[in-house]
Amino acid sequence: MSLQDILGPDLRVVIVGTIAAWHRAEHEHYYAGSGNNFWLLLHESGLTPERLTPAEEHRLRDFGIGLTDLVRTERSEPGEPPRFDVAGLHRTLRAAAPPAVAFVSKTAAASYARATRQRLPRDYGELPWTVDGTPAFVLPGPSGANNGMPLPLRIALWRDLGDFLAAGALRIGER
Template sequence: MSLTDLLDPSVRIVVAGTIAAWHRAEQEHYYAGAGNQFWYLLHASGLMPEQLQPADDHRLPAFGIGLTDLVRTRRSEPGEPPVFDVRGFHKRIRRCAPDVVAFVSKTAASSYARAAGERLPREHGALSWQVAGVPAFVLPGPSGANNGMPLPLRTAMWADLLDYLETLA
C-alpha cells in the first residue's frame, strides 16, 4: 500500500521516503504522523514560502516540490532487508525529471542504496551517486524518532538542499 505520488514535470525537487511500514499509507497524507517536523522544516529552511499542513500535501507540486516513496514490494522475513520496487521508482523519477532527488532520511537513502546496489550514505548532503540520472541528496529525518538532532541543526541541513539546488542551476 502506498500514498498517491505528488509528481509532475514542473517539480525541481522530489522528496523521497520509503514505505517500509505497511500501515503508513493509512494516514492518507504524507508526513502526517504525530511529532513529524516535515512541514515545519520545509518552511523554516526556505524551501517553501509558507508552512503547509499534511492535508495540503497536494499543493506541493505548485511550489516545485514533489513527493513519492520507494515502495516495498512484499513483506520480508524477520532480519531480512525489505524488498523495494527500484524500477518503478526510477520510472517515476524519469517521468517528472526533477533537478534533485532528496531522500527524507539516511534510512530512506540507505534503503534505496541497498536495493539499487549503491554505496550507503555516510553523511547528510549531496551523494556521490544519482537516481535515474538525477543528483541525489540526503536530508536529516523529520520524524519524532530523530529528535536527538536539535531542530535548528536539522533546519540548517534542510536549507543546505536549497543551496545545493542553486549549484545545479
C-alpha cells in the first residue's frame, strides 16, 4: 500500500520524496512520523500561512503545493538499491504541470540524479539540471535523521525555495 499523490491544477511546486511511501502508508499520511519537521518547515519558511498537520495534507493544494514520491515499482530486497519508476514520475509531473519541482532531501535528488545519469547535487538550492524540463530545487530533509542540521538553518534553506518560486514567477511573467 502507498499513499495517494497530493496533486491538482495551478500548483506552484511539487515536492518529491524518495520512497513510494511504503513506511508512510503505515501512518496513513505524508510526513507523519515522529520527529519529522516537514509541516513545521513548510510553515516557518512561509510556504504555507499556517502550520498544517499530516491529516490536513490535502490542504496543501490550496497553497499551490503538491506531493509525490519517486515511484518504486516494487519493494527492494534489504541491501539492494531502490527501484524507481522515473518514467512514472515524469508522467505524474507532466500531468500536474508545476513550474517547479523540489526534492525533499539530497537523498531524493541524488536518487533521481543517479536514475537519470545527472550530476549529483552538492548543495541545497536550485539544481543545474531539470526534471523532464521542469526547474528543480533541493531542500534539506525534514526527518529526524537530519536533526544534526540546526532548525533555523533548515528553515532558511526552505525559505530559499519560496524565493526560487517567486523568481520563477517573475521569469514566467516577463514572457
